[in-house]
Amino acid sequence: MLTSNAGWxxxxxxxxxxVVVTQxxxxxxxxxxxxDPDPELIPFAAETGADRIELYTExxxxxxxxxxxxxIAPYVATAKAAASYGLGINAxxxxxxxNLRFFQQSIPNLLEVSIGHALxxxxxxxxxxxxxxxxxxxxx
Numbered sequence: 001m002l003t004s005n006a007g008w009x010x011x012x013x014x015x016x017x018x019v020v021v022t023q024x025x026x027x028x029x030x031x032x033x034x035x036d037p038d039p040e041l042i043p044f045a046a047e048t049g050a051d052r053i054e055l056y057t058e059x060x061x062x063x064x065x066x067x068x069x070x071x072i073a074p075y076v077a078t079a080k081a082a083a084s085y086g087l088g089i090n091a092x093x094x095x096x097x098x099n100l101r102f103f104q105q106s107i108p109n110l111l112e113v114s115i116g117h118a119l120x121x122x123x124x125x126x127x128x129x130x131x132x133x134x135x136x137x138x139x140x
Contacts, residue, residue, distance in 0.1 A: 007036035007056040010044035017048040025049065032090050037074035039081035052088035052111065055079070060103065061094030068099075072106045079107045090114065097122065100138040113139070 010017060010033065017033060024031045032052035033045050037059065045053050055075055063071030079089045092114025095103060104110055115135060122131040 007034050007038075007041075010035060010041045010048065014044050014047060017050075021048045021050050032088070034092075035078075037078040039074075039077045042078065042081040042085055042087070045082070046085035046087055050087065052090050053078075053082050054090040054092055054112075054114065055107075057091050057093045057095055057103065061096070061099055064099040064102070068102055072103065075103070076106055076108070079109060083109045092116075094118070097134055097138060100135065104139050 008017065021031050021033075030052070031048075031050045032054045033048060033050045034054045034056055035041050035045060036056050042053070055078060057075070060071045060075055075091075082089050088111045089107060089109050090112040091103065091107065091110060094117075095113055095115050096118035100113065100115070104113070119131055119135060122134070126134070
């Protein structure tokens, strides 16, 4: 797996990402590019040949507690742009039981979410089975 500690700048790393995506797809892998919520990055993400984008949601999670509508706006715009290019939409980072439902309900064509840290933390107190059930209910 190739990853970054935040979203990829698909403009600046386009040639590199094209090579990596091509190689991964040659193995039969579905490829998703992790990126910040910025609709201007979407044409470059599509040009790499990736199947999906994964929205880096730390900014959303941080802003959610102050103004959820303002926090979600760049993600909605980016998701709409991605869909217009035929890219699937995933999301992950700092999604939790407080902010996941609103995110899922607001983002068109959301296919997958990556939740690790919050789920494990919840599982320490609530048990893994209960925690998974709670997250699944948020996504219904």
